[in-house]
Amino acid sequence: MSKGMTSDSEYYTFGPHKIHPKFIFYTTNLSYAMVNLRPVLPGHVLVIPKREVKRFGDLNADEICDLWLTTQLVSGKLESYHNASSLTLNIQDGPEAGQSVPHVHIHIVPRKFSDFARNDDIYDAMDENDRALKKHIDLDEKRMDRGFEEMAQEADEYTKLFF
Amino acid sequence: MSKGMTSDSEYYTFGPHKIHPKFIFYTTNLSYAMVNLRPVLPGHVLVIPKREVKRFGDLNADEICDLWLTTQLVSGKLESYHNASSLTLNIQDGPEAGQSVPHVHIHIVPRKFSDFARNDDIYDAMDENDRALKKHIDLDEKRMDRGFEEMAQEADEYTKLFF
Numbered sequence: 205m206s207k208g209m210t211s212d213s214e215y216y217t218f219g220p221h222k223i224h225p226k227f228i229f230y231t232t233n234l235s236y237a238m239v240n241l242r243p244v245l246p247g248h249v250l251v252i253p254k255r256e257v258k259r260f261g262d263l264n265a266d267e268i269c270d271l272w273l274t275t276q277l278v279s280g281k282l283e284s285y286h287n288a289s290s291l292t293l294n295i296q297d298g299p300e301a302g303q304s305v306p307h308v309h310i311h312i313v314p315r316k317f318s319d320f321a322r323n324d325d326i327y328d329a330m331d332e333n334d335r336a337l338k339k340h341i342d343l344d345e346k347r348m349d350r351g352f353e354e355m356a357q358e359a360d361e362y363t364k365l366f367f
Numbered sequence: 368m369s370k371g372m373t374s375d376s377e378y379y380t381f382g383p384h385k386i387h388p389k390f391i392f393y394t395t396n397l398s399y400a401m402v403n404l405r406p407v408l409p410g411h412v413l414v415i416p417k418r419e420v421k422r423f424g425d426l427n428a429d430e431i432c433d434l435w436l437t438t439q440l441v442s443g444k445l446e447s448y449h450n451a452s453s454l455t456l457n458i459q460d461g462p463e464a465g466q467s468v469p470h471v472h473i474h475i476v477p478r479k480f481s482d483f484a485r486n487d488d489i490y491d492a493m494d495e496n497d498r499a500l501k502k503h504i505d506l507d508e509k510r511m512d513r514g515f516e517e518m519a520q521e522a523d524e525y526t527k528l529f530f
Binding site: 269297327 | 423424426428431432434435436439442443446451452453454455456457458459460461462463464465466476478479480482489490
């Protein structure tokens with residue numbers, strides 16, 4: 205399969221989750237980029253190594269390079285696409301860092317001036333840790349699971365950025 | 368200069384700042400790792416490309432690979448050294464993401480169970496944005512600038528991890 209293309213017949217794994225190919229908008233031989241079930245801001249996506257490894261330290265050199273070159277490409281496209289001016293790039297590497305899905309993933313979040321009242325409230329919003337989420341009811345309530353169509357459509361839009 | 372060594376005569380730049388070689392504990396041809404003026408947790412260090420570029424998107428492929436391979440090595444050593452069990456790996460890429468020094472840098476923070484009352488309070492503590500710091504007086508007060516000797520000694524300790 206050529207770089208940047210996804211096939212409807214190809215599923216990817218994200219820890220215990222099976223990811224529908226419609227949610228994936230960019231792939232390389234070693235990595236894929238997908239839209240988010242609960243984005244904290246427009247363009248909040250994940251870049252994930254195809255091989256299921258729990259920790260960043262488990263990746264080999266080829267995977268690390270591919271993952272971050274993919275992240276550079278994807279994040280640049282999304283920053284422009286969303287008329288943002290900065291990026292939050294983050295790995296919660298291990299449960300004590302807030303990782304809930306035991307499969308390495310990079311959070312990309314395009315940032316704009318005053319997108320959060322306090323700049324770093326994004327991390328509370330991004331946190332996958334139930335304990336933190338429960339303490340942020342307002343943010344949690346705003347972050348309902350999205351429907352399949354909405355997610356697939358967003359992935360479609362992002363796919364076009366790479367042609 | 369061989370990999371992993373620093374020379375007392377070699378200074379590095381970090382945006383407008385000149386970094387004393389004593390604060391640097393690991394180098395490659397393209398990247399260096401240094402201890403932090405105001406660590407939010409033990410082992411909070413920075414990995415920085417030697418070339419002064421503002422944004423992650425400005426790095427070339429060799430620099431990206433080197434930066435993140437260095438981060439993998441350094442973060443693994445520091446996680447073990449500090450008996451931590453997870454890692455926060457983060458780039459505040461641009462001012463709207465909290466970046467105050469206009470030179471790409473990766474934050475590495477070893478994490479342990481309950482090192483912050485709420486897992487993501489680390490981001491408030493890590494924030495370089497004055498506005499956020501001023502709203503977190505307690506954290507700010509605990510984070511006095513450290514002395515030269517303390518920082519140089521920590522860099523010495525970390526240097527030993529790579530032999």
